[in-house]
Structures are given as C-alpha cells and as structure tokens.
Amino acid sequence: MPWAEKRYSFHKGSNSDNALDFSKRSSFIRDILLEKVYPNRIVLPMQMNFGVPAVPTVEVGESVTIGQCVGAPRPGSFAVPVHSGISGTVKEIRDITLPNGIRCPAVVIESDRKRTFHSSVYPRQDVNVSASKVRGIVKDAGIVGMGGEGIPTIAKINRARNLGVNRILVNCLQNEPFANCDHMRICETPEYIVMGAVALAGAVGVSRIDFLISESRKDDLAALQNAMELSAGDYSGYAFNIKFFKERFPQGYYGMVAKALYDVDLQEDETLESRCGAVMFNCSTVYACWEAIADNLPLTSRIVTVTGANFESHNVIAPIGTTVSDLLATVNGISRSNNRIIWGNCLTGLEITDPENTPITKTTSAVSVIPKKEIPVSSCIKCLKCTETCPEELEPGFLYDLIRRGITNRAEDEGARKCIACGICSYICPSGIDLTGAIASFAASLKGREKGKAFYAYSNAGKIDLGGISLLEVYEEEETEEQVTESDGFVLPFEGGKPV
Ligand code: SF4
Ligand code: SF4
Known part of the structure; x- marks a missing residue:
C-alpha cells in the first residue's frame, strides 16, 4: 500500500x-502473549475520567463478576460507569485520594481466583x-x-x-x-x-x-x-x-x-x-x-508499561484497580529501596509513596521506577537549552525567574498559561531547576485549576465547554427517534454489511 x-x-x-x-537503552521483554497480572484485590476508583465520580452500585459483602457494573453515573452528571475486572467479593467502599488530587469513593474487591465473567460478557x-x-x-x-x-x-x-x-x-x-x-x-x-x-x-x-x-x-x-x-x-x-x-x-x-x-x-x-x-x-x-x-466487554483492564532504570521493562495487562505494588511484583529485579515510584511516565508522572493503596486507572499507561538521586540545584547558567526544546516555544528559564520573583503579570504576558507540563525543560536543565513544577503549577492556577488536579478540578467546577460545545451536554445527549432511524441506516461493514 x-x-x-x-x-x-x-x-x-x-x-x-x-x-x-x-x-x-531499556529493552522490553515479553512472552508471545503479553504478561497478565491477576491480583488478589483491586481498588477501583469511581472517578477515572474528566468529569465527576460515579456512585457505587454494590454493597460490602456482595459478590461481583468480571464486567459487572459496580459504579454508575448519577443522572445528569458527567460521570462514567465503572466495571470490575476481577470476580470476587466487595470488601470495602471507602474514599481515596489519587495522586492527581482526585478524591472519590473506591470499591475494594477481593478476588475469588475464579475469573468468572458476568453473564452480559459474551x-x-x-x-x-x-x-x-x-x-x-x-x-x-x-x-x-x-x-x-x-x-x-x-x-x-x-x-x-x-x-x-x-x-x-x-x-x-x-x-x-x-x-x-x-x-x-x-x-x-x-x-x-x-x-x-x-x-x-x-x-x-x-x-x-x-x-x-x-x-x-x-x-x-x-x-x-x-x-x-x-x-x-x-x-x-x-x-x-x-x-x-x-x-x-x-x-x-x-x-x-x-x-x-x-x-x-x-x-x-x-x-x-x-x-x-x-x-x-x-x-x-x-x-x-x-x-x-x-x-461485549466493558473497559476493565489495560496495558501498563512497567519501566525504569536498572531492570528490563515489561508490558503487563492488568485489571483496572490493580495496585501499583501488585503490578511491580510481577516484574523481577525491581528494588524499591533507593528508588522513586512514579505513577505514570518518568517525565510527566507523579511520585507516589503508598503503592499498596494506589491503583492504576483507565488512564495510567505506565509505572516508572527511577533512582532516588538528589540532583544538585545551582543557578541558571543561561545555556538556553530549555528555550531550545520547549514545544510551546516558551522561555522556561525566564518564566521561572519571573514566577519566583512574583512578577506574575509579566509571566502571564509571556505565555506561561500555554505550558502543557511536558517536563522536557526540567529534564534538560543542567542546573537541575524544577522549571516544569513552577511553570505548570502557575499555568494551572491561571486557569483556575488547583495544582495536581489539572483538568479534573476544572471539570468539577462545571467549566467544561471546549470548542463551543458543552461536553456534559453532548455526553448526556439523547438521540431523537429521527436521529436513531437515520443513523441506524448506517450499517458498519462487517460480516457482509454494506457501508453507505
Ligand atoms: S513543561 Fe511547559 S515550559 Fe517546560 S518545556 Fe514543557 S511546555 Fe515548555
Ligand atoms: S536550561 Fe536551565 S540553566 Fe539553561 S537557561 Fe534554562 S533554566 Fe537556565
């Protein structure tokens, strides 16, 4: 082609x-099929989406199966259904705080090791x-x-x-x-x-x-x-x-x-x-x-890259809600002492200290383990490496200096709110200055978002209009009879169907 x-x-x-x-420099090893992890329990957050939390639909002591809905949106809310990725028993429903600042209920399910699917999954x-x-x-x-x-x-x-x-x-x-x-x-x-x-x-x-x-x-x-x-x-x-x-x-x-x-x-x-x-x-x-x-299987698992320095990286299919500690236990050779555990990728992820209770979510693509090194911080040497690499064409060193000195109006005029928190400037700075931390937090505050909560806090505040369309409205959009009839005429081209 x-x-x-x-x-x-x-x-x-x-x-x-x-x-x-x-x-x-990090080789990936894998079997013919991806490695899978079957944890003994999952901690399933009710909010893993841009929006607000779902409401648990199960009770402590209830048996659940793979694919069963355990959390549903309140009518009219910008929440998303949550389904179990293991079969077992609901042990606890408690509030948790995710590393990105989201606080929501979580359903804790203990596995029965039977891997029974819900009758709706076929x-x-x-x-x-x-x-x-x-x-x-x-x-x-x-x-x-x-x-x-x-x-x-x-x-x-x-x-x-x-x-x-x-x-x-x-x-x-x-x-x-x-x-x-x-x-x-x-x-x-x-x-x-x-x-x-x-x-x-x-x-x-x-x-x-x-x-x-x-x-x-x-x-x-x-x-x-x-x-x-x-x-x-x-x-x-x-x-x-x-x-x-x-x-x-x-x-x-x-x-x-x-x-x-x-x-x-x-x-x-x-x-x-x-x-x-x-x-x-x-x-x-x-x-x-x-x-x-x-x-007919809802979103109950995902591939997560387990990676970092000093061990071979793996890709693992894990039920959503698997804790970071259970995920790390699947990979040989990871030492937690003298390492930092990052929920996410090493440039853009968030450091965690409680991997036993921190779950992977629908959006967690990686868990990274990187050495605890105290990077010596020194003064800016005006090398301009940060300016040469910033994808938003900002001047991170200059912005950092403005923010540090409290000259925030000027920092805003210089485009700080465009920062996408990619982490490159901090990574590349030879003086070890945490440019991203300062600039991304400042950009978030300009947009009315709290540090670490980014878009989630924004959506909780109800400000979810992007591109002139309210996401909540289109999420809730019910199709009229006319629309359903019209769109039902569009047949997907599988098993002999004819596209129109
Ligand atoms: S974190 Fe922000 S300022 Fe730094 S390189 Fe990325 S976009 Fe530019
Ligand atoms: S990369 Fe670091 S040392 Fe170089 S100009 Fe930017 S802030 Fe200064």
Whole structure:
C-alpha cells in the first residue's frame, strides 16, 4: 500500500539526537502473549475520567463478576460507569485520594481466583451493528480517552458529530521516554485497532480514517498495514491513510498534533474538531471500543508499561484497580529501596509513596521506577537549552525567574498559561531547576485549576465547554427517534454489511 512520503513534525521538542534517547537503552521483554497480572484485590476508583465520580452500585459483602457494573453515573452528571475486572467479593467502599488530587469513593474487591465473567460478557455473534448502537455500547462500556485526560469517548464522538468533522485521527504517537504500551497494543492486536477505527468512524459519521505513526515505528506500520490488507474487502466504504511523524517528544500531545498536521496553534477555547475538522482517539481507546463491540466487554483492564532504570521493562495487562505494588511484583529485579515510584511516565508522572493503596486507572499507561538521586540545584547558567526544546516555544528559564520573583503579570504576558507540563525543560536543565513544577503549577492556577488536579478540578467546577460545545451536554445527549432511524441506516461493514 503506497503511503505519502511527507513527515510531519512541530518545532523544538526533544528527539533522540538531543536528549531523550534513553528509551532505547531499556529493552522490553515479553512472552508471545503479553504478561497478565491477576491480583488478589483491586481498588477501583469511581472517578477515572474528566468529569465527576460515579456512585457505587454494590454493597460490602456482595459478590461481583468480571464486567459487572459496580459504579454508575448519577443522572445528569458527567460521570462514567465503572466495571470490575476481577470476580470476587466487595470488601470495602471507602474514599481515596489519587495522586492527581482526585478524591472519590473506591470499591475494594477481593478476588475469588475464579475469573468468572458476568453473564452480559459474551462474544457478539453479529458485529454488524448500527452507528447508534456503537455509540450506546461505547457509553455503557465506560470508555474514556486512555492516552490523556480521560474524556468520555462518547462525549468526543457526539462533539465531533455536532461540529461536523470530516475524519477521525487514530493517535499511535506514543513517544514518552520508556513508554511502550500503545506500540505493544498495535503490534499484538492490530485488527482490533483497525476494526475499532472503522466503528468509531461510523459512529462519528465519517469515512476517512488517518493513522498517525512515528516514522521509526516500522513494526506498528507493518502490523496495521497487514490488518488493513487482510480485511480490505470489508472496508470498501472507508478511506485509510497513514500520516508519518518524526520521532519527537511530545509529538503525541493534542496541541502538537494540531501544529504538526495542520500548522495550527490551538487556542484554549479551540479543539481539533472545531478548528481542524478532525476528531482524535488514542489507539488504546480505539482497541477498547472494539473489545466492547466484539466481546461485549466493558473497559476493565489495560496495558501498563512497567519501566525504569536498572531492570528490563515489561508490558503487563492488568485489571483496572490493580495496585501499583501488585503490578511491580510481577516484574523481577525491581528494588524499591533507593528508588522513586512514579505513577505514570518518568517525565510527566507523579511520585507516589503508598503503592499498596494506589491503583492504576483507565488512564495510567505506565509505572516508572527511577533512582532516588538528589540532583544538585545551582543557578541558571543561561545555556538556553530549555528555550531550545520547549514545544510551546516558551522561555522556561525566564518564566521561572519571573514566577519566583512574583512578577506574575509579566509571566502571564509571556505565555506561561500555554505550558502543557511536558517536563522536557526540567529534564534538560543542567542546573537541575524544577522549571516544569513552577511553570505548570502557575499555568494551572491561571486557569483556575488547583495544582495536581489539572483538568479534573476544572471539570468539577462545571467549566467544561471546549470548542463551543458543552461536553456534559453532548455526553448526556439523547438521540431523537429521527436521529436513531437515520443513523441506524448506517450499517458498519462487517460480516457482509454494506457501508453507505
Ligand atoms: S513543561 Fe511547559 S515550559 Fe517546560 S518545556 Fe514543557 S511546555 Fe515548555
Ligand atoms: S536550561 Fe536551565 S540553566 Fe539553561 S537557561 Fe534554562 S533554566 Fe537556565
């Protein structure tokens, strides 16, 4: 299949030539299939999404099965259903605080080691489902964006339909140092990604699908190409495209995709949908959508990269709610003494001190273990490395100095609120200055967000209008009879269905 030769990118950032090549020093080992973890208990937070918490629907002592709903949204709330990834007994329902500052109820389930599935989980015999059915499945399965903020996928679909986009983008651009789980997902189950993309395109009402891939990921390309070619006849109504990007962190970020692909600098009230006519889904989210459609399995597990210095990195499929300590126990050779445990990727994650009670959530793509080193901090030597790499084209050293001296108006004028907390400036600074901590916190405070709570606090405050569309409204959107009839006419092209 011939693909365009163009390579997309944005200015600055960091590539393997200038700093962040250490992912190549960490080899990944795996079996033929991904390793799976079956924990003895899970701690299932009721909020793993952009929005507000769901309400527990089970009681202490109740038996639950895999795929059973244990938390449901209050009517009219921007919450997402939560399902159990293990079978067992509800031991406790208590409030927890996640490392990102979210405080919500959590359902603690102890495993019965039987791995019993709920009666509603079964491979769907006929996946030739309508677009409106896809939307219903995605909403009920509790699927959220798994690569970032956890925006409910149904809200994104409906916002895109309201704004009238012309394509979907499948984001396969995972290029944080050490992170590998999305690539593993693509290589292991490319057919689920391709079919999920077609289903989402159908749900949005478009026929064009662009896969965004780093040029260095030849294995991702080969896997997706193979899956497309094998099923080419089934997708005759759809146009697939592959867009190659230079390997550069943080290329996969929302705003960086807009810059690279459309040469557009998105403003705070703009989205890819409203400005560029495209809606983007992370490839793991796309996988989860197809798993919900084909296997009738809600979002109950995810791949997590367990990585860091001094041991071989692994990708592990874990039930959502698995604690970080149980996850780390699956990998040989990890010592917790003299190491810091990071909930997330090593550049953008948050350090945790209670791994026994900190769960992985729908959006946790990695757990990193890095050496406890006291980095000596010295004065800025004006090397300008931070300015040369900031993907938002800010001057981090200068901004840091303004914020430290309390000259906040000037810091705001210099664009501090554009900081996306990518962490590159802190990583690259030879003086060991925590530039990201200062600038990202200041940017969050400018946007009315508390440190560490980022978008979640923002959404709790009800300010969830992006791109001129209220996410809550589109999340709650009920389809009229007319719309259902119209969209039911759009048949997904599987098992003999004909696209229109
Ligand atoms: S953390 Fe903010 S200031 Fe630092 S490089 Fe990233 S975007 Fe720029
Ligand atoms: S990278 Fe560090 S030392 Fe260099 S200019 Fe920026 S703040 Fe100063």
